Amino acid sequence: MNYIYDGSWEGFLTAIFDAYPHLDSVEAIQVPDNQLSIIAQEIQVQSDEDKARRVAKWICQTFGKDVYQDVQCVFYSCRKKKELVAARVLKKMYQQGKSYLYSTDADVLFFHEAVKNVKNEAHTYLGVLRFEEMDGGVLLGKMSPKNHVLPLVAQHFRRRMPQEQFIVADVQRKIAYVHQKGKGNVFMYEELFSRQAQGEEEYQQLWKTFYHHVSIPQRFNPKLQQSNLPKKYWKHMTEFSR
């Protein structure tokens, strides 16, 4: 059986709810992928607020807040089969106790890997995201992450700069977090229109000057630099532009 859900967090929790009783015979929990499946039977999951809330509450109360956050990370992951693995891990953890999390079972290893991958990418973006000041004092930061780390990154900046107006945009998924007057929302967008504020260019120059001068020529080591900061992050970073 294949469970098809709408890609939302609520839909994901609902799918876990629906699939839970017969998880062993489920082949996939996934978003629609336009591929006609001839063999597998498809079940459409209707996102249901009540079911989602019950699953969320169950996870928090039986396994704790940490596990809940980890499940969320797995949901943000770009890996295939993440939904089914998350559901299976929850069920096995319920049956065998929380210590199952420390076993060497293939599912739980996948689960940890996915969490680590998402958390690492989000953490890297906390550092390498670069804001540019746009007209009207709005700060715009662009990123193109593999995993859907926007919620995690946005949460960090919401706490850090509550009074600034800023936008964090995932330019691959075309989705942006917009923060204004202490509050924020997530939007889908088609295109970003903006113009650099006056004086922005100067600060970028100052930063580039600092960046180049802080390096010690006698210790020149581009290989180490790249292993610490893989090239995929360079694209939107001020110090590497032009």
Added chain:
Amino acid sequence: MELIDKIAILTDAAKYDVSCSSSGSDRKNHKKGLGNGHMAGICHSWSEDGRCISLLKILFTNYCIYNCKYCVNARENDVVRACFTVEEIVELTMNFYRRNYIEGLFLSSGIIQNADYTMEKLIAVAKTLRLERGFHGYIHMKAIPGADERLIEELGHWVDRMSINIELPTGKTLALLAPDKNYTHILPAMEKVAQTISCRGEERKKFKATPSFVPAGQTTQMIIGAAREDDLMILSRAQKLYDDYVMKRVYYSAYVPVSNSDLLQHVKAAPLLREHRIYQADFLMRFYGFRAEDILEQSNPYFDEEVDPKMNWAIEHYQKPLEINCATKEELLRIPGIGPRGVQKIIQARRFHPLCYDDLKKLHISTKRAMHFITVRGEYRGLSFDSKEALRDAVKEKPAAKQMSMWEMKV
């Protein structure tokens, strides 16, 4: 002088300082002002030498009345000098921080007029940032040895981390290379910081509103290779600093030849491998329960360049392979190639069932270096060797392959 020139000059002057960590402080932002601390620290970029950049590491000024032989900014050195104003640094910090270039400010300074005057400048920067600009990001500042105790206490109130450089491992070498500096200034300043930290900690247990004092602790830095000191001297000094002053970290910086002093002509290039070995040993002291005297012995006070200190200890103290499934936590920590995280994973996983080699692989614990020292469910996969020397030969790190030139090849 333009701001951009000042940045270039005063960054060049500050870059030999190694510390750049932004961890250890979770200063809160109560919905006003700019910034907060991040307990684990955040790296914002990496420069071409591969070192991380997390703070705006800069000097207030590179004018200096001291004449330390190893320092680029020594009085007698012929370099371009510049000096920021308090406002300039504050403005730079705020604007770099908003754009997420940096995690905060790391400010140090050459000594102008005297220690107290310089400290007052640093305090002015910290105070303006915190009070006038509502800045809650990370601030790391150097305290100037010899400054009044009250100034050290005041600075500690505004910053997250303070550091006072020990510079060299003994008072004698310091007197030789830094004639204006003195252990009798440096050590009491460290003592003062350590005392105030512990004192405030006690007070906080009683009164929640006790003002903070260097929440991310104090650190220091030692220069490697300038004074012909041996490795054991460096490690013993570090051990003593950790014991006496509850240092968060001791940083080591391979001396990069920047001076023409006769006393330093023996250094041709920065001793990077040596620095690396010392860092490895430092981690052993901080996270693996080793002490300086475990790692090196008086009879041979230098590191083996081909074998890392942990491997070296394991070879010297080899008795028989350890069984992974019954070794204690302390024993596991001393196995080469297995770190604190690996130990944690092993201990948690072996509660479930006895581990086999396959399980270690699944947990991403490499046994490449460990295999000569362990058995896993009775299975031994290491070499058979009959002496410590044979084992040492087998685990030597191969020097990076040197490309042979056409002329060296013999047909």
